[in-house]
Structure formats: structure tokens, C-alpha cells
Amino acid sequence: MITLYQFAPTWGIPNLGQFNVKLETYLRMTHLEYKVIETLPLKAPKGKLPYIEDEGQKISDSRFIIEYLKEKYEDTLDKDLTAQERAMMTAMQRLLEESLYWVGMYTRWLYTDENWQVNKQAIFGGMPPVLRDIAALVYRRMVISKQIYGQGMGRRTADEIFHLGEVDLNALSEFLGEKAYFMGDKATSLDASAFGCLINIMRVPIESPVKDYALSLSNLSAYCDRMMAEFYPELMGSK
Numbered sequence: 124m125i126t127l128y129q130f131a132p133t134w135g136i137p138n139l140g141q142f143n144v145k146l147e148t149y150l151r152m153t154h155l156e157y158k159v160i161e162t163l164p165l166k167a168p169k170g171k172l173p174y175i176e177d178e179g180q181k182i183s184d185s186r187f188i189i190e191y192l193k194e195k196y197e198d199t200l201d202k203d204l205t206a207q208e209r210a211m212m213t214a215m216q217r218l219l220e221e222s223l224y225w226v227g228m229y230t231r232w233l234y235t236d237e238n239w240q241v242n243k244q245a246i247f248g249g250m251p252p253v254l255r256d257i258a259a260l261v262y263r264r265m266v267i268s269k270q271i272y273g274q275g276m277g278r279r280t281a282d283e284i285f286h287l288g289e290v291d292l293n294a295l296s297e298f299l300g301e302k303a304y305f306m307g308d309k310a311t312s313l314d315a316s317a318f319g320c321l322i323n324i325m326r327v328p329i330e331s332p333v334k335d336y337a338l339s340l341s342n343l344s345a346y347c348d349r350m351m352a353e354f355y356p357e358l359m360g361s362k
């Protein structure tokens with residue numbers, strides 16, 4: 124059976140990490156059997172979650188993991204898509220994972236102290252108090268300087284960051300339109316990625332203009348609820 128390593132669940136959503144939600148949703152969409160081991164990124168092969176272990180092999184990075192799963196267990200979700208649809212999916216996925224993701228990171232680690240406290244409790248709350256505070260301090264400095272500033276998002280002002288977030292959300296909302304799923308009436312791996320990102324903006328206790336804006340886009344909000352009901356019925360109504 125596949126073992127999925129990811130953060131412990133919190134906030135009444137599948138996972139606080141969008142890439143963890145992406146992968147677990149993919150596993151559920153494809154009905155692959157898996158078990159979860161809760162962990163922190165420090166122990167992960169690339170220092171990031173999620174990763175999986177399958178028949179003694181460790182694989183990290185959700186994109187490579189999904190490629191591996193498609194090859195080994197059959198590509199049931201995306202196999203009928205045209206080359207043009209695949210191209211669109213790739214572009215949308217990059218928007219979700221390389222652009223909007225960093226807006227979310229900014230809101231959790233840097234935007235306000237209130238958000239940071241909520242984020243800190245969710246990630247480090249299971250540790251003994253003194254260790255928790257030291258680990259959180261060190262890790263936060265690293266995430267801000269090496270990741271958010273290093274990637275470039277953190278060099279922008281809050282207004283600029285939230286503007287970029289709105290542009291991305293508008294693109295997602297327009298592209299989804301009235302469709303049930305991002306590519307039409309059938310779920311694809313793009314939905315795993317989209318749900319992971321959107322749920323982690325809209326249904327988390329991390330307050331920001333980007334969350335408010337996302338919530339104002341009714342088709343994205345309804346999409347999150349539908350995906351949650353379809354793939355995580357056990358979490359419906361929990362908080």
C-alpha cells in the first residue's frame with residue numbers, strides 16, 4: 124500500500140499544505156489505497172511535504188509523485204485530454220503552484236502577527252513549549268528570507284502581492300465559469316491542484332484581502348464546497 128507522509132490535519136480542511144491536499148485528493152480521485160503518516164518536512168527527502176513510499180521506494184514532489192502514480196497504476200483522470208487541454212492544464216497548474224501559492228505563503232508567515240500565531244500553532248503546536256518557540260522562530264526566519272524573499276514575492280508590497288493574488292483568482296474564476304470541474308464535467312488532476320490551493324486560501328483561519336476576494340467569487344467558493352463534499356465527506360461540517 125502507498126504511504127503518504129504529510130502534516131497532521133488541522134483547521135477542518137484536509138491539510139494545511141496545498142501540495143498535501145493536492146496529492147491526497149489525487150489518491151482519492153483515483154481510488155488508490157493509501158495510509159497517512161503525519162510528519163514534518165525536516166524528515167522529508169527534499170525537506171518538503173508531501174512524499175510517498177511505495178514498495179520500498181521514496182518519491183517526493185507532488186508532480187513527480189503523480190507522474191509516478193500515473194505510470195505505475197494507470198492514468199485514469201487525464202488520459203483522454205487533448206494536447207491543447209494538457210497545455211492549458213500545465214499553465215493553470217503553474218499559476219496555482221508557482222504564483223498563487225506564494226501569495227498564500229506571504230499571508231501565513233509575514234503579513235500579520237495574528238496570522239503568524241495561527242500558522243505557528245498549526246505547524247509547531249504539537250511540540251513542547253520551549254522547543255516549539257525556538258523551532259518556530261528559526262524556521263520562520265528561514266521561510267521568510269530563503270523562500271518568500273528568495274522567490275521574490277516577499278520583495279513586493281502587501282498591496283502589490285494582493286493585487287497579483289486577485290489577478291490569479293480572476294483567471295481561475297473566469298476559466299472555471301459554470302463548469303463542474305476545471306476541465307469540464309469530469310475531474311482531472313488539475314482539480315487536485317486547484318482544490319489544494321483554493322481550500323488553503325478560502326477555508327483557513329488566515330485573514331487577508333486575498334481570502335476576502337476569493338470568497339467573493341461565488342463559483343470558486345461553491346467549487347471548494349463541492350470538492351470537499353465529493354472527496355472529503357468526513358470533513359463536512361467539521362471545524
Ligand SMILES: N[C@@H](CCC(=O)N[C@@H](CS)C(=O)NCC(=O)O)C(=O)O
Nearest residue numbers: 140141142164171172173184185186
Ligand atoms: N514542489 C513541491 C512543493 C512542496 C512544498 O512546498 N511543500 C511545503 C508544504 S505544502 C513544505 O513542505 N514546505 C516546507 C519547507 O519548505 O520547509 C511539491 O509539489 O510537492
